[in-house]
Amino acid sequence: MVDAVVERLVKDHFLVVHGDSGSGKSSLIAAGVLPNLEQGVARGGARWRTCSTTPGQDPLWNLARAMAGIHASAPKVSELRSALNFGRDAAVALAKLLRRDTDDHFCILFDQFEELFARGQDSSEAKLVAELLIGLHESRVAGLYAVLTMRSEFLGACARFRGFAEVVNECQYLLPAMDDADLVRAIQEPMTLYGGVVEQDFTEHMIAGSASAQDQLPLIQHGLMHMYCRLPPAGEPSSGGKPTGPRKLSSGPGGCASLGELLSRDADDVADAATKSIAHVPGTSRVVEDIFRALTDVNADGQAIRRPQTLAQLVATTGAEESVVRVVVDAFRAESVSFLRPYGRGQLSLEQRVDIGHEALIRCWRRLAEPIDGWLIREFKNGLVWRSLLVQADSFDKNESSLLSPQATEEREKWLKRRNQAWSERYGGGWARVQKLVEASAQRAAQDRRVQLDLDVKTQTAKVYRIVALAVSLLALGALILAGYAWRARREEQQAYERELEARSAAAAEQKRTEQLVSGLRQLTADTTDNDLRPKLEGLIASSKTGSTPPSSLVPVSDVPSPSPAPVIATAPRLYIHYSVPTQREAALQLGQRMQGKLVGSAPVEVPAARMVKYQGRNELRCFRKIDCKASAELRQQLGAQLKTGVPALADYSASYENSTAMRPGHYELWLTPDAL
Template sequence: MFEGNPFPGLRPFEFDENYLFFGREEQVAQLLQRLGNTRFLAVVGASGSGKSSLVRAGLLPELHGGTMTSTSIAWDISIMRPGGDPLTKLAQALVESNLFGDVNEENVLQTRATLSRSGLGLIEAYRQSDIEEGSNLLLLVDQFEEIFRFRQSGDKTGQEASHFIQLLLETARQTEFPIFIILTMRSDFLGDCAEFQGLAEAVNEGEYLIPRLNRKQRARAIEGPVKVGGAEISPRLKQQLLNDIGDDPDQLPILQHALMRMWDYWLNNANREQALDLDHYNAIGRMTEALSRHGDEVYNELPDDDHRLLCMKLFKAITEKQGDGRGVRRPLPFSEIDEITGHQREKMLTVIDAYRPIGRTFIMPGENVKIHDKIIIDISHESLMRVWQRLKNWVNDEADSARIYIRLCETAQ
């Protein structure tokens, strides 16, 4: 019998949750076909369109299952996000995939040095790895748009970003070794690709633009996990959910969050023989209010005003509204958050822990990961910045403060 909640909420579906991942079968088949013809694939879509889930819970399990017959059935998979130090992140991803013996800091540093030597560094790292002969290596660079924000933060970071992209492009061009590159990227950052030599051309050639789910596919995404969980959903609730989500891809994570909350409410307040129904949906605030209610619920449960003030500082630190109005994640190591918020480590840990248990995945990593100085703290999805009203206000306040500061600096000059 299934235990737990079959809906992940705001975070993406993971590799081992492919049995809960419904409605994308046609898109997974298309990705497999594309990957059979190219070494460089850019999975592009609007925020909330399910890019990470499609690759992690859709494509990768199929590769491990040997579905792609045009190449070896053996796959080693490394997953990373570029952040502010893409070369180190790449080295860590390769080492943590057990390609270089023990997982330790020394191997990370050695691999990073190899990657840094030339534009062929990733190919050289493959040569030096313990990967079995004939095995494919797939590198997934998730949230690729992070590279554009960090490029703007300084000369050294910009140079490293350029070198990282050169590594990807040179690796994708060669055919001697079976190395495949997949990016996931928000479509509103496509124009930023022109900042890097050769990137726009590669993305144009290897782009897979995620199509919107049709109504039947959205229905499968709702009904499938409910059935896996051993429950039923009333026809009227299914129709209401489909009507509420409409055609907006940004609503998909909001739908997943509402379904997660509704499942928990149903589990705790209803007879398990009863189908999920409108009463349960109304109780959690529907899609329009469920996320704001949930975020505020955690906020109000914090021990005191000091913790609530730190909560505001935390979310302001790890989110950002750019000059063009785009809301973006701003993942930071815990040590930097601790410094920004005044070295109140224990209180900050209390705040972070309040927002990351199962069922409350507003902040990543999840509760199973111990927080230390180098751990990256991030929001689980950009939709938080658009739908949780309290955070939306904080993000706007921070953007207004930044604009005022810039104007004051310009006036002083």
């Protein structure tokens, strides 16, 4: 394969080697073709010098710097850069500057040539590079050769530059897949150059662990480096104490089902170690993620690709300190890691580009490639969010009422805290416009919240007022109903009381008239001398005693004077005893027991309670209704018989309580002085 490429290159002076990502294009040229040329194998002793470059952001300057380092007496970078401005004649100019004699041959490797197409067909530098290669092929300039590597899917992009597609068609070399024999040689032979041995079992393990992967060669390379870095140096004692022989790879990496898993695990280890080393700096927990999100992208076909950035751009995009970014980048480009390039320990300048070593890392590192929540898909989604904000900002510029919703505003404010202006340039810029949109939306949201809060307070207050008004209305209605029932009950009781009082008064009056009649009849009987009249009068007296109605013709009842009826107690009186000193308690209780059940008129007295009160005054019986006050004489007389101080005075409170529903008819209170009992 190397010989075939060398033969084509020498014949056409220009060769395009293309194939899938991970097919070994760069390895074939850098580790096979260029060393073969430098060693002068089958070249008739010709002196070959080689250099390598990538287009990057400054393809012409990168090429000039690479050629200036070919040998000590090479022209200055500025001279070589000026020669590249000659278009298709640049190849002739470069040959004159580089060749010292006819034995000098120079071969330039344009690695990752697809980076040139990222600049677009209007880029003057990209056109000059294409013109240089077209002129090199057409003129077959003696001593100058060029080979470029690129992925096959970019072949169509070569048509962007006039005449370049025709040259590529004549000079392309599609890299065939390596068979097992080629893979065995690629794994075992490099080790022999350094006095080591790769055993067959290990080789088969490497091939099997990468057989189904797109990035077979990069994965095998990483697996070899992983195992080689863990071997003890030749001649040093092993763990058993015996000196080891030549360094030997005899067993595959343990704990991993595939080389892709091994790469992902090693990348995790480097990331964790780097994060731990910068943990003392606040806000650095996601610097590794931010760096790799900046170094990767998704193309129009949905494929993950590399996105080289200068160190200064990484510092600006991540927002981290330069020293922090350097620690992370250096950890991933160390010689035993090589996930980022430029490889090695040399300090990078801020203008040097940092790039992912191979796209196998993008596809195999789970943290980066996980399809649901990997770093790459997160960055892609964030780019969509930013572009949607730019569209909204355009609408806001035209109409200031075109704002974000309150919920979207809150989400975007939090989201923007991890973004900055440098990051936004990746997706079209407009940082100030988006900030203005979000700030205006936040102000409107705050205003809406205040209005809503005021409305909620008013609504709640009105609701409370309605509830209170309803409660008061219900209470008032309940009180009115209860008052109505109480008034009705009191009225009915009062009416019944008055009817009973009238009936008793009428009965008493009738009894009095009967007694007066009997007394008059007795007097007439005693005074009469008429023997015929005497039996009749005695009959009338007997009839009066038995309740019979006397003949009105015999006795002129109307002539008998009728005295005024005396008031009587209509309902059972209730007597509440109030004593004024503690020593009266027993005597007051005994008084209550003696009065309990005594008849006043025809009603028994009830004594519900006796209690002590602070009282200074006279012994008095208090009544609260006029009718009760009129009927209190008999009760006062009975109380007078029980008290040391005689009959208590009557205290009439009917003026204040006549219509009160709190006092039932027949309610009396006995208030006693300390000397009453």
